[in-house]
Amino acid sequence: MSDSEGEGERSEPSEDASDEIEGRERGRIAAAAEDERWPLLSLLRDGGRGDLRWVGLGGISSVGAQFISNLDMFIIGLAFDAMFNDRAYALPLVPTGWIPSEPTPQLGFTVALLFGLKLVDMSLGILAEYSFFLFAQRTLHRVRVDAFDTVQRLDMGFFDTQQTGEVMSVLNNDVNSLERFLEVAPNLGVVSVSMIASSLVYMALLNWHLALISLAVAPVLIAVNHWYGARHEARNDDVREETGVLNALLETNVSGIQTVKAFGGEGHETDRVERQSAAHRTASWRANLVGVRHQPSLRMLAGAAFVATLFVGTEWAINGRFWFLPGTITAGELVPFMYYTQSLVLPVRFAAWVTGLYKGANSSAKRILGVQRIEPPRDDGRTELQTPEGRVEYDDVSFSYPGTDERVLRDVALDVEPGETVGLVGETGAGKSTLLKLLQAYYDPDEGTVRVDGHDVRDLSRASLRRSIGYVAQDPFLFTGTIRENIAYAVDSATDADIEAAARAAGAHEFISDLEAGYDAEVGERGVMLSGGQRQRIAIARVLLADPPMLVFDEATSHVDNRTEVLIQRSLEEVTAERTTFVVAHRLSTVRNADRIVVMDDGQIVEQGTHDDLLARDGKYADLWKVQVGAVDS
Numbered sequence: 001m002s003d004s005e006g007e008g009e010r011s012e013p014s015e016d017a018s019d020e021i022e023g024r025e026r027g028r029i030a031a032a033a034e035d036e037r038w039p040l041l042s043l044l045r046d047g048g049r050g051d052l053r054w055v056g057l058g059g060i061s062s063v064g065a066q067f068i069s070n071l072d073m074f075i076i077g078l079a080f081d082a083m084f085n086d087r088a089y090a091l092p093l094v095p096t097g098w099i100p101s102e103p104t105p106q107l108g109f110t111v112a113l114l115f116g117l118k119l120v121d122m123s124l125g126i127l128a129e130y131s132f133f134l135f136a137q138r139t140l141h142r143v144r145v146d147a148f149d150t151v152q153r154l155d156m157g158f159f160d161t162q163q164t165g166e167v168m169s170v171l172n173n174d175v176n177s178l179e180r181f182l183e184v185a186p187n188l189g190v191v192s193v194s195m196i197a198s199s200l201v202y203m204a205l206l207n208w209h210l211a212l213i214s215l216a217v218a219p220v221l222i223a224v225n226h227w228y229g230a231r232h233e234a235r236n237d238d239v240r241e242e243t244g245v246l247n248a249l250l251e252t253n254v255s256g257i258q259t260v261k262a263f264g265g266e267g268h269e270t271d272r273v274e275r276q277s278a279a280h281r282t283a284s285w286r287a288n289l290v291g292v293r294h295q296p297s298l299r300m301l302a303g304a305a306f307v308a309t310l311f312v313g314t315e316w317a318i319n320g321r322f323w324f325l326p327g328t329i330t331a332g333e334l335v336p337f338m339y340y341t342q343s344l345v346l347p348v349r350f351a352a353w354v355t356g357l358y359k360g361a362n363s364s365a366k367r368i369l370g371v372q373r374i375e376p377p378r379d380d381g382r383t384e385l386q387t388p389e390g391r392v393e394y395d396d397v398s399f400s401y402p403g404t405d406e407r408v409l410r411d412v413a414l415d416v417e418p419g420e421t422v423g424l425v426g427e428t429g430a431g432k433s434t435l436l437k438l439l440q441a442y443y444d445p446d447e448g449t450v451r452v453d454g455h456d457v458r459d460l461s462r463a464s465l466r467r468s469i470g471y472v473a474q475d476p477f478l479f480t481g482t483i484r485e486n487i488a489y490a491v492d493s494a495t496d497a498d499i500e501a502a503a504r505a506a507g508a509h510e511f512i513s514d515l516e517a518g519y520d521a522e523v524g525e526r527g528v529m530l531s532g533g534q535r536q537r538i539a540i541a542r543v544l545l546a547d548p549p550m551l552v553f554d555e556a557t558s559h560v561d562n563r564t565e566v567l568i569q570r571s572l573e574e575v576t577a578e579r580t581t582f583v584v585a586h587r588l589s590t591v592r593n594a595d596r597i598v599v600m601d602d603g604q605i606v607e608q609g610t611h612d613d614l615l616a617r618d619g620k621y622a623d624l625w626k627v628q629v630g631a632v633d634s
């Protein structure tokens with residue numbers, strides 16, 4: 001069966017895309033939770049904490065509603081036999097004195113009873129929907145926020161190796177798939193099971209021999225449902241995986257659109273997206289094929305049971321006996337019985353649907369859990385860094401990025417006094433930025449120790465450490481919002497005067513004032529309407545307003561012209577005078593006045609001293625300087 005099915009599944013989308021899916025290694029996110037047996041249950045147990053009572057209430061109400069809803073045919077059967085076949089009219093739990101003995105009052109009694117039961121059924125149904133909905137929404141909210149919080153707290157090593165589009169896919173698509181499941185499946189699952197259970201109970205009460213015959217097909221039904229369920233899960237894993245890869249591709253292409261255009265790469269990029277979209281379409285097609293066959297197969301089996309019951313029951317009613325079956329069966333028993341047999345089809349279809357949703361949600365839960373399990377961040381340090389003096393020590397530090405063998409830092413030893421300004425220079429890839437990432441504890445050294453005020457940074461709470469260090473990157477990120485909001489990002493209580501003072505010190509006030517909306521100008525999703533130099537100055541203002549005891553400028557003025565840089569440096573002199581400051585720069589004039597210049601080469605410190613010292617030494621720094629001032633050819 002699987003062979004022919006496999007061929008059918010590949011017939012729609014292209015062969016290439018199909019092969020691509022087969023060949024692809026399961027992504028790191030999904031693989032991280034591969035050994036989790038019940039990912040969805042684990043996730044809901046944590047996400048649903050405190051609200052499980054709503055599932056209990058919903059479940060009880062739903063079961064009650066189904067048993068009551070399904071009771072009507074049972075009562076109608078008894079009433080018909082009483083009215084037309086002169087049988088005794090007796091109902092469980094109803095005192096016999098309440099039931100009339102003449103046909104017309106019996107009809108009135110039956111109608112009133114059925115109407116009353118419908119009212120109870122409706123009330124319980126509303127209560128069930130309400131309870132399940134409440135559980136779903138609260139749980140989903142918690143799972144979404146928890147997942148986002150987990151992603152945010154992951155080590156930088158995770159983001160280095162995981163494409164942001166894929167992470168977004170977990171936060172968006174996988175959480176949405178969980179939403180689709182939670183909004184429908186718990187109630188529908190209970191409804192299906194209790195519809196089946198109530199039908200079985202009433203069938204058994206009507207005629208348990210015939211009930212057993214109708215149920216002969218049940219084991220086959222369960223086995224087929226299980227088989228399809230397993231296939232659903234495997235196929236859904238592929239779909240989620242392909243969605244993640246596609247999202248990552250779309251995300252990088254849109255954010256790198258300028259480069260794509262510059263190289264005229266639109267056609268090439270469209271081809272790449274087309275290939276990945278085809279792989280996604282193949283995965284979805286194959287997953288849908290399972291769904292397309294699942295329900296009809298179950299319906300066919302349930303239909304077979306119905307036809308068999310119809311044959312046996314009608315033969316039995318006509319002849320007054322059937323083969324070895326004892327006793328007789330009346331029309332008043334057979335008609336509701338057939339109804340119950342037929343009413344098993346709908347919940348079986350529901351069950352197939354719920355199984356599909358469950359398997360989809362299970363794949364998503366696996367990825368959400370995977371994000372939590374992949375490289376969990378090391379425990380946060382316990383020591384809070386309070387108003388540090390700013391002494392920084394690198395004690396024979398060596399480091400390779402996670403997952404790589406290349407030593408990016410080798411035996412780096414550096415002591416920086418409080419208040420000192422250190423310029424870091426060296427060729428590209430020498431390890432300057434990496435040195436500062438270790439100071440902020442984005443990564444831990446493989447050997448040696450980085451200390452701030454004598455504390456190993458691993459022992460410090462990351463939040464208190466990073467609050468103490470103002471960091472400006474070469475391509476700073478601006479948040480969607482106004483310039484004012486961006487500058488005041490870390491200081492809720494900042495006044496307009498504070499914001500302006502910070503902007504002046506960063507050399508940003510002038511160009512901000514020239515903008516029509518001034519400080520209220522929106523900077524768009526990634527600050528696109530500002531130049532690189534303007535964005536850098538806003539980022540410097542943001543750090544100055546936060547007023548941290550230590551500063552790190554990593555090529556922070558590389559996009560501004562020489563004149564503006566000199567102006568910024570002058571206004572920063574006062575700010576940096578008392579604080580430990582690191583300045584990474586390729587333009588050596590930026591660090592010329594630093595208290596000390598540290599020259600790095602291939603992960604090592606090769607020289608250090610003041611500008612004049614280093615020039616006098618006539619080593620690496622002097623070479624770099626000569627190249628920059630044009631004294632020698634590069």
Ligand SMILES: Nc1ncnc2c1ncn2[C@@H]1O[C@H](COP(=O)(O)OP(=O)(O)OP(=O)(O)O)[C@@H](O)[C@H]1O
Nearest residue numbers: 160401404408426427428429430431432433434435
């Ligand atoms: N996240 C990362 N994962 C793996 N390797 C990395 C990562 N970041 C940097 N590297 C590698 O580490 C080395 C040092 O990089 P680093 O950014 O520290 O150099 P740099 O001196 O700051 O260079 P530049 O002046 O170009 O900014 C380089 O070889 C680089 O390829």
